[in-house]
Amino acid sequence: MIKQAIIPLAGLGTRLLPLTSVFAKELLPINGKPGIEYILDECIEAGIKEIIFIISKKKEMIKRYFYNDQFYKKIIKRKKDQRIIKEYKKILKYKKMIKFVYQDKPLGTGDAVLKTKKYINDKFFLMLLPDDLIIKKNCSKSMIKINTRYKCSVMASMRVNKKSVSRWGIYKLGKKLNKENYFIKNVIEKPSISNAPSNQAVIGRYILPKSIFSKLSKQKPGKGGEIHITDAIQSLIYEDNKFIAHSFSGKYLDCGSMQGYIKSTLEIAKL
Numbered sequence: 001m002i003k004q005a006i007i008p009l010a011g012l013g014t015r016l017l018p019l020t021s022v023f024a025k026e027l028l029p030i031n032g033k034p035g036i037e038y039i040l041d042e043c044i045e046a047g048i049k050e051i052i053f054i055i056s057k058k059k060e061m062i063k064r065y066f067y068n069d070q071f072y073k074k075i076i077k078r079k080k081d082q083r084i085i086k087e088y089k090k091i092l093k094y095k096k097m098i099k100f101v102y103q104d105k106p107l108g109t110g111d112a113v114l115k116t117k118k119y120i121n122d123k124f125f126l127m128l129l130p131d132d133l134i135i136k137k138n139c140s141k142s143m144i145k146i147n148t149r150y151k152c153s154v155m156a157s158m159r160v161n162k163k164s165v166s167r168w169g170i171y172k173l174g175k176k177l178n179k180e181n182y183f184i185k186n187v188i189e190k191p192s193i194s195n196a197p198s199n200q201a202v203i204g205r206y207i208l209p210k211s212i213f214s215k216l217s218k219q220k221p222g223k224g225g226e227i228h229i230t231d232a233i234q235s236l237i238y239e240d241n242k243f244i245a246h247s248f249s250g251k252y253l254d255c256g257s258m259q260g261y262i263k264s265t266l267e268i269a270k271l
Helices: 035-045 057-066 069-079 082-097 109-114 139-150 162-167 212-218 229-238 258-269
Strands: 004-008 050-055 098-102 124-128 132-135 153-159 169-178 181-189 200-209 243-247 251-254
Touching (some): 035 132, 035 139, 050 057, 057 082, 057 098, 082 098, 109 212, 109 229, 124 139, 132 200, 139 153, 139 200, 139 243, 153 229, 169 243, 181 229, 229 243, 251 258
Parallel strands (some): 004 050, 004 124, 153 243
Antiparallel strands (some): 124 200, 132 251, 153 200
């Protein structure tokens, strides 16, 4: 059973400027609740016991959010407000689960993952990208069940418009396991429309093997001068490591852009 998750949080959130000029995008409220808490709740419901946040010195605000004990204690002592007490207890629950590591140079998601190497104990771990919310059904929980059954890596998959494939990592699918799951032949980071092997895209949920760290430690920068997790995954696939593309049944929300952030709030308000 997978018990550890990592969440890369060092990105600057330029798609959400000007809000992110002074505020961490992961703490922006979505229907009155910080976006990162939706990701944390997904982890907890999926059975995760430890979560590693990858932040930068510019994102220290995220750490302060979980370590603002004196502020809460003073308010609670003065006001005895039950709502505030409840919120503080929730934050304390989260804090017990979280470790922090730092990525101070923006060298890509692969580099961020590599920063967690010494903390990962088991053969597989979960990674969640905070810009991608999946509501109505717990995608991480479904993927952990697949990993338990097939003993291999799993990544979330969603059909996207062919005109937008250059925004995504795109799968070439192999053998069909059932209507929701396929083995992956390869994955290409942000291909052109003409080079895309399909319109099935990687969405921000991954169950990855611990062996990926050896690939990342030797990997050279790819597109944009960054270390891409997709390139390390492709290296493992070439060596016959099995990866499954899981077509999840929850509703996907992109809260990393201004339009998506507004839409996410409206959608979650309906729940």
